Amino acid sequence: xxxxxxxxxxxxxxxxxxxxxxxxxxxxxxxxxxxxxxxxxxxxxxxxxxxxxxxxxxxxxxxxxxxxxxxxxxxxxxxxxxxxxxxxxxxxxxxxxxxxxxxxxxxxxxxxxxxxxxxxxxxxxxxxxxxxxxxxxxxxxxxxxxxxxxxxxxxxxxxxxxxxxxxxxxxxxxxxxxxxxxxxxxxxxxxxxxxxxxxxxxxxxxxxxxxxxxxxxxxxxxxxxxxxxxxxxxxxxxxxxxxxxxxxxxxxxxxxxxxxxxxxxxxxxxxxxxxxxxxxxxxxxxxxxxxxxxxxxxxxxxxxxxxxxxxxxxxxxxxxxxxxxxxxxxxxxxxxxxxxxxxxxxxxxxxxxxxxxxxxxxxxxxxxxxxxxxxxxxxxxxxxxxxxxxxxxxxxxxxxxxxxxxxxxxxxxxxxxxxxxxxxxxxxxxxxxxxxxxxxxxxxxxxxxxxxxxxxxxxxxxxxxxxxxxxxxxxxxxxxxxxxxxxxxxxxxxxxxxxxxxxxxxxxxxxxxxxxxxxxxxxxxxxxxxxxxxxxxxxxxxxxxxxxxxxxxxxxxxxxxxxxxxxxxxxxxxxxxxxxxxxxxxxxxxxxxxxxxxxxxxxxxxxxxxxxxxxxxxxxxxxxxxxxxxxxxxxxxxx
Ligand SMILES: Nc1ncnc2c1ncn2[C@@H]1O[C@H](COP(=O)(O)OP(=O)(O)OP(=O)(O)O)[C@@H](O)[C@H]1O
Numbered sequence: 001x002x003x004x005x006x007x008x009x010x011x012x013x014x015x016x017x018x019x020x021x022x023x024x025x026x027x028x029x030x031x032x033x034x035x036x037x038x039x040x041x042x043x044x045x046x047x048x049x050x051x052x053x054x055x056x057x058x059x060x061x062x063x064x065x066x067x068x069x070x071x072x073x074x075x076x077x078x079x080x081x082x083x084x085x086x087x088x089x090x091x092x093x094x095x096x097x098x099x100x101x102x103x104x105x106x107x108x109x110x111x112x113x114x115x116x117x118x119x120x121x122x123x124x125x126x127x128x129x130x131x132x133x134x135x136x137x138x139x140x141x142x143x144x145x146x147x148x149x150x151x152x153x154x155x156x157x158x159x160x161x162x163x164x165x166x167x168x169x170x171x172x173x174x175x176x177x178x179x180x181x182x183x184x185x186x187x188x189x190x191x192x193x194x195x196x197x198x199x200x201x202x203x204x205x206x207x208x209x210x211x212x213x214x215x216x217x218x219x220x221x222x223x224x225x226x227x228x229x230x231x232x233x234x235x236x237x238x239x240x241x242x243x244x245x246x247x248x249x250x251x252x253x254x255x256x257x258x259x260x261x262x263x264x265x266x267x268x269x270x271x272x273x274x275x276x277x278x279x280x281x282x283x284x285x286x287x288x289x290x291x292x293x294x295x296x297x298x299x300x301x302x303x304x305x306x307x308x309x310x311x312x313x314x315x316x317x318x319x320x321x322x323x324x325x326x327x328x329x330x331x332x333x334x335x336x337x338x339x340x341x342x343x344x345x346x347x348x349x350x351x352x353x354x355x356x357x358x359x360x361x362x363x364x365x366x367x368x369x370x371x372x373x374x375x376x377x378x379x380x381x382x383x384x385x386x387x388x389x390x391x392x393x394x395x396x397x398x399x400x401x402x403x404x405x406x407x408x409x410x411x412x413x414x415x416x417x418x419x420x421x422x423x424x425x426x427x428x429x430x431x432x433x434x435x436x437x438x439x440x441x442x443x444x445x446x447x448x449x450x451x452x453x454x455x456x457x458x459x460x461x462x463x464x465x466x467x468x469x470x471x472x473x474x475x476x477x478x479x480x481x482x483x484x485x486x487x488x489x490x491x492x493x494x495x496x497x498x499x500x501x502x503x504x505x506x507x508x509x510x511x512x513x514x515x516x517x518x519x520x521x522x523x524x525x526x527x528x529x530x531x532x533x534x535x536x537x538x539x540x541x542x543x544x545x546x547x548x549x550x551x552x553x554x555x556x557x558x559x560x561x562x563x564x565x566x567x568x569x570x571x572x573x574x575x576x577x578x579x580x581x582x583x584x585x586x587x588x589x590x591x592x593x594x595x596x597x598x599x600x601x602x603x604x605x606x607x608x609x610x611x612x613x614x615x616x617x618x619x620x621x622x623x624x625x626x627x628x629x630x631x632x633x634x635x636x637x638x639x
Contacts, residue, residue: 011155013093018129018154021352025183028131029194030201030353031124032074032172034321036061037205038098038119039078039170043142045105045115046079063198063211063244065189070176072132072188076207077169082141086150086160089122090137096122116206116319121351129154131185132174138163139170195244204249204320204343213242249320251294251343255282267296271339275299278391281340281376289364295340295373301394305337312336314369317343323353330366334402334414335373337395342369370413377417381430389428392419400483408486415487420473420480421453423466431490434471443504444496447473449481449562451622460549460620461498467547468505472498478566485558499554499561501582503545518542518587525599529583529610536581536614543584550591553617556580561621583614608634 022028040059047054064073081089081097089097098119128135133153140147147165152158165171177185187193191213198209219234250258250266264276277296284292295314304310312333313326320343331338346361381388392399399418403411419428424437434445446465450456456474465472475481484495496504507515519526519542526540533540538556546552555561557580564579585592591613598605612634615625625631 010093014126014129014155017093017123017126021123022127022130023352023354025130026188026197027201027352027354028127029074029188029197030321031127033061033198033202033205033209034118035098035125036074036076036078036170037207038117039076039080040207041078041115041117042098042101043077043079043168046142049108059207061205061207061209063194063209065191065194067189070178070186070189072174072176072194073171074174075169075171077167080141080144080168080170081137081139081148082144083146083148083160083162085141086137086139086148090125090150090152091158092122093126094122096120098122116345118319118321120349123351124353128172128174131176131188133177134175136173136175137170138165138173140165140168142168144168198244201322203245203322204247204252204317205245206247206320208243208247209245210241210243212239214238215240215242249292249317249343251282251284251292251341252320255284258282263294266294267339270341271296271298273298277339278387278394279376279380281338281372283369283372285368289344289346289361289368291342291344291346291365293340293342293365293369293372295338295369297338297377297391298394299390301337305395306397310336314338315341316347317341318347318349318353319343319345321353323347323349327362329359329362330369332366332370332402332410332413333405334399334410335370337398338373374413374417381417389419392417392428397477397479400477400479403483404479404486411483411487415490418483420447420475423448423457423462423472423474424469425471429471429473434473435491435493437471438493439469441506442470443493445473445490445493446470446496446498446503447475447481447484448498449475449560452476455622459498460546460552461554463547463549464505464545465498465503475562478569481560481562482566497555497560497562498545499552501554501556505544507544515542515544522587522596525595525606528599528603528606529595532607532610533583533614537583538580539582540610541582541584542587546584546586546589548586548589549620550586550589551613551617551620552584553614553621554582554584556582561623565623583610583617585613608638612638 040061043054044056044059046052047056059077061074061076064075065071066073085097089095096119098117099122102117102120135152137150138147139150147163148160149163150158150160176188177183179186191211194211195213202209214237216235216237219236221231221233225231250262260280263280263282267273267277267280268275276299278299279297281293281295281297293314302310311326311328312331313324313328314330315322316324316327316330327342330342342365344361344365348361377388377391380391396419399414402414403418415431419430421427422429422434431445438445448456448459448462450459453474453476456462456472456476462472475484481497488494522542529540530537537553543552553561559577559579561579561581564577568576585595595606595609598609612631615631618625
């Protein structure tokens with residue numbers, strides 16, 4: 001059977017290349033710089049394998065803008081291209097001389113860490129047509145006499161002719177398009193813009209990227225001017241060679257050579273923080289996935305952290321070239337406060353280098369990063385408590401959210417990192433610490449929810465538990481009880497709200513009997529009070545937990561009073577919820593005696609007392625009372 005070659009409409013293909021692959025026009029510069037770096041790498045490789053006398057320090061990439069001619073020139077003193085190579089590599093779409101070079105030298109190149117060829121798809125060069133109406137490439141291959149000029153305006157094809165060029169290397173001259181209403185191509189002729197793009201995408205290209213840039217300085221004053229007190233300094237512009245990139249990525253240096261100062265400086269510059277980070281996490285991993293990661297935990301909560309504007313993610317680099325500014329997939333939501341970057345050669349990039357093809361590698365990296373971050377946080381918790389507590393004050397809410405989110409899917413991952421304020425220790429404690437201190441007869445991990453630690457400390461419901469020497473965790477963030485409920489139990493000890501119906505306290509036979517007796521004796525009184533409260537409580541009963549206070553509210557069932565408050569405060573929540581409330585009375589309080597007396601004599605008074613006590617209990621809970629006027633009138637009439 002006759003085999004036929006596919007045909008490609010090269011004009012159309014080029015058009016597709018130019019206009020459909022990239023979302024950001026500005027990446028053309030990243031692509032051309034990467035090509036220049038590849039060309040230098042190739043020559044450097046030659047220098048390493050053959051004795052050419054070329055040293056690494058001789059290499060550079062140079063940028064030049066000419067506003068009048070509207071040209072942007074990128075030159076390198078790398079390996080250059082012969083006429084054939086120009087035809088093959090620049091005349092054939094998707095032909096990558098760099099990939100070929102890498103494949104041909106793969107076995108020998110492995111050992112050479114300094115070589116890190118970027119090109120692989122054979123398309124990056126054409127991205128320059130997004131911003132240039134004409135491109136000239138002047139190149140002289142290393143070891144050849146004759147240089148050539150390749151020229152193209154895009155779709156119409158290209159020409160190649162011999163030309164003059166003194167040294168080996170390549171010069172790419174872009175004739176920048178005229179501005180249109182939508183596109184200001186002219187910005188690529190502005191030095192500040194070019195510098196910005198190098199910093200953004202190509203800061204870690206390992207050869208210097210130089211530009212003869214315009215600068216300003218104060219003019220040296222003459223003796224006469226110095227003597228003149230009215231003299232105002234004059235400024236002058238001058239031009240000077242400047243290296244635009246940092247070259248060596250700090251994260252690729254060996255850890256022993258980097259000082260704390262280096263790490264902190266890098267953090268402040270890169271992530272625009274004026275404060276030093278609370279923690280630096282630097283990890284170099286080799287194996288199934290090879291990557292370097294440099295991560296930081298900020299010392300302070302960013303101003304927009306708990307808002308929708310905050311975007312999580314790590315910068316993603318491939319061979320030192322920026323691929324993504326914020327790769328969200330690298331961080332779980334509960335570690336969204338981590339800033340930093342990951343650099344890996346193993347990523348399967350798509351053709352535009354803007355996205356990743358399959359994210360298997362990325363997922364594997366993310367899993368390892370998560371473990372690393374957690375291990376570092378636990379280490380901080382165990383070795384530098386004060387620092388960890390500050391960290392937790394800053395980002396603990398996010399961790400608690402992490403436990404609750406997605407139906408508690410990640411609760412095991414974050415549980416160890418959580419802290420709550422302890423009634424007995426008067427500081428933040430972990431669940432593990434709490435459990436280790438539990439009394440022998442203590443069944444549950446107790447917690448109390450409310451507005452502030454001070455208010456919780458005075459809460460009637462906590463009296464008896466404290467008396468028994470039980471520790472109580474104070475929950476003052478809205479998320480707290482939701483997180484605790486979803487965690488359910490720690491080391492097989494489940495949680496119990498101090499306001500829940502059954503506190504799980506073992507009573508003596510006598511206590512039990514006394515309680516039952518009181519309940520039985522006052523059955524009718526409680527029924528009358530419940531009726532007086534017109535469905536606001538599901539039960540009125542003798543309290544087991546009150547010591548000095550007369551009343552408190554507790555709840556039956558899953559929905560607590562605190563959760564009712566939180567859920568009903570959500571503006572979008574139109575279906576208001578209501579906890580099943582129980583009014584508990586302290587049978588040893590004088591008020592109870594008054595109630596009992598009134599019950600025999602004046603049923604109206606019992607009604608008034610019931611309402612009064614219920615409203616008091618509401619106020620203690622920090623909840624609004626239904627009818628403040630009636631409340632106030634009742635007090636007055638009783639007085
Ligand atoms: N400055 C240069 N010096 C020498 N050769 C170059 C230069 N620029 C491009 N080339 C050659 O042209 C080829 C095609 O470049 P192009 O940018 O289109 O693709 P690539 O860099 O190979 O792959 P990618 O699309 O992944 O960037 C390169 O592989 C290289 O062989």
